[in-house]
Amino acid sequence: MAALPKLDVVIGNNFGHLPMFIGAEKGFFEKHGVDAKMLVVDTGTDMVNAMHDGRAQVGDMSTTTYLKAVHAGEPFKVIGLIMNDATKDNCDEPxxxxxxxxxxxxxxxxxxxxxxxxxxxxxxxxxxxxxxxxxxxxxxxxxxxxxxxxxxxxxxxxxxxxxxxxxxxxxxxxxxxxxxxxxxxxxxxGGQHMSYVMVATAHGPTVESKPSVVKSIAAGLAASSHFTRNNRDEAVEIFAKWVPGTDVAIGKKAVKHISFDPRLSPNVLRAFENAEDEVLMNTLKGAARLDVPSLFRPQFMTEVQKEHPEYFADLPKLK
The missing domain is CATH 3.40.190.10 (Periplasmic binding protein-like II)
Known part of the structure; x- marks a missing residue:
């Protein structure tokens, strides 16, 4: 059997990235045709650096971390969502x-x-x-x-x-x-101050040159998110194997405050526009506004949803 294409993926050691750990542990990425190797780091800055340095082609990061990276010239594109509620544009309960x-x-x-x-x-x-x-x-x-x-x-x-x-x-x-x-x-x-979303991003050149591999990542993420939503306690136990020092009992309580919905939606786009407003107001005063919709590559998750409706069947319908 031919070896699967390989991709290096950088993820954070918190529950915003939980489905990625599940995908690696349960073989969901391999099932969908990609050998995804996980690099676990502490912060968004570490994730951006790993992608910038070429140690990873795919990375998970928060909306604000992502937007600041694009402002700094990084060619990252959004291919899916990890921690997310596609029905809201201000989910900050975690x-x-x-x-x-x-x-x-x-x-x-x-x-x-x-x-x-x-x-x-x-x-x-x-x-x-x-x-x-x-x-x-x-x-x-x-x-x-x-x-x-x-x-x-x-x-x-x-x-x-x-x-x-x-x-x-x-x-x-x-x-x-x-x-x-x-x-x-x-x-x-929380308090509905912002949308705390974890995005799956891919290096722009990887999206252009290896679309089938990027789609495999999206499919693996959808499968992993479905498993995580329906097996939260087991997901926390898997996370604890990857992140030493995790208190499993605490984790099982904490995970109840988190939504895992990989879908892009008008709400998600609005959340990104709002986050860009905040970044320009609070952090990058005077910077030129990004064309937010141009940063999304929704076709991968859309195709996955058509081919694998079972991964999305338990999610609330988008209005």
Missing amino acids: LAIVTKKGRGIEAGKLSDLKGKRIGLARGQTSDEYFKMVLRRAKMKYEELIIENIWSQFGLAPALAEGKVDAVVSWEPYVTQVLTQVPDSYLVIR
Whole structure:
């Protein structure tokens, strides 16, 4: 039997990428005709660098990480969605701000954050989300002290030891902090500030030169997403094999806050346009606006949906 075409795929060590781990472990990518080798990294910056350096041709990253990379000249195209709810344009439930008793911050009272020390990973999605939360609450980022905590595993100890007054993160680390830090509680979860979507991107030249292999990745992702939605506990157990230090009990609680829908939809496109507005407002002030629809290559997932309707049958219909 001829060897399958190979592709290197860079993914993050969080639940936004969960179906990709499932696809690798369960053989869904091989089943659909591609030998996909996974490179697991910590942050969006690491993902962009791996694709930039040619260590990966396919990569998963958040909307904001993706848009910032394209602004910087990276030729990445969107071929599917991983963590996503195609029925909404503002699904941010996996993101949250957590504090603990005695730090002077009431649940739901964002004005209490003023002047406080906040732990988060600068430049990552939690940072972008925090800027949006503050802006809606009519507060300035500069009115707080930001402690840059790059590893999400560092958030719980920092809050527990009182090095910070609150932390901002994504799942499963939100649930990890809530479980591991005594007397901790949510200041806010989500709040429809942004669409926290994880996109499957492919290097532009790979999309042009190897469309059949890119379609195989899309098909493997659809199969993996279907399995993940219907076997969440097993998916978390598989993730824990790949990411040492994962607390499986915490993971099984955290995964309930996440949607895995690979479909592109008008809502997803609107979410990207909104994210581009935010990136231009908060991070890349004065940059030229991207032509967002031109970044999508929807034909791969559309073909997969026609050929494998069973992978999509349990998803809500798109209006």
